[in-house]
Amino acid sequence: MKIDKILPVIYFTPLMLIQVLVVPYFELNGIVPDLILILLVFYTLKYGQLYGIILGFVLGALTDFSTGSILGSSMFTKTLSAFIAGYFYNENIVGTITKSPLFLGIIFLASVVNAIAFSLIANFDISLNLFTLLFDQGIFPALYTTIIASIILIFTPKRSYI
């Protein structure tokens, strides 16, 4: 069980390599899916809100250190996203929620929070249009992340390996 809980940190490096080397080929107008967020939501729904908050902080720190973005920005947004996703944790449906459409809804919600929070931290501009903030910087990136998560969900075998 304890080893299971550090698995997402081990998965981070290969996933981050895919994020910075492969995912850019699939960018749409500068928007790319956030694979680290999918990993974070998956493990938050598996082990609960408190675990997710701490994991979000750790994965956010690793993201900041490896991408060169403002130190603390991903820490903040990933911690907050895991907190939101953690509300959907239910001990009774741990095994099934990550295989259900609800999982995609949670990823979408967490992703919107992540993207908007990141925009506010990285580019706090009082004249920022609410529509731009919500759609261009919130919903569109979140939709892309959700679509990729749905593809992963479809091709994930019924028996869990992670």
Added chain:
Amino acid sequence: MRIFGNIWTQFKEYLVLILLLLISVFFISHSDHRSVKNLKTTTFGAFAFVSSIFSDALHTAGLKNENEKLRKQNAELMLEINKLREFGIENVELKNLLSVKDTISYQLIPAKIISKSFSADQTIFTLNKGNDEGIKAGMAVITGEGLVGIIERSSDDFSLIRTLKHTNFRVVVKDQRSRFQGILHWSGSQLIISNLPKTSEIKLGDRIVTSELSSLIGQPFPIGIVKKIINPDEGYFNNVLIKPFVEIEKVENVFIVATIPHKIKNSIELNFYNNGN
């Protein structure tokens, strides 16, 4: 003690959340601190090393040398054309005066982008060249089409580019036709020159280049063309949207312009980088 125990049991998620968010905010507010920058340079260098191994495996090596030569030639021609445009405009303006002798020499260092980090506000690339190749913070990064960004920081073998599509990127630019100057920045969704006076004679389609007044990029590198002038009939100032020449997301190979500026000028203008690194 029992009260604290009860509070912890009931609100531990909130308490941990607040604590971790406060730590994050602390790091955000100290992100320009020297020790934090050094730490980031070391960690990104380590990750870039791993990325470069996989990046090389992903890219085919065929025709690499020939492509590199052609790209370099292309970039040099772009700079030459741009310089000639500048001279042409200056010649019209200064036709009765002596022409200014060009003393700027460009040394182009070819580099490959080994990883890309995208977000709406911050597009950051990692290059496979660093301090060992003479790369320094503040150097301009270009392709055959124009400016990509500037070097933000570098380790011995790798460098980070702060691209045009980064909200902390600011550069003084000018309209190549009307000569009006302004500050270009990325709004999170568009490249904008803000607060240009209404009297500025900027027209759609005008070429925008970096200005010689820029403390970082003191040479005229192409940026893009004027795509739209926002609210031309209202207020005292115009905001101008720019369509960049370079498709930032698709760039794979770049050149770093290793200029050797005047020592005193350099020490004054880049002092914030020197202090930071």
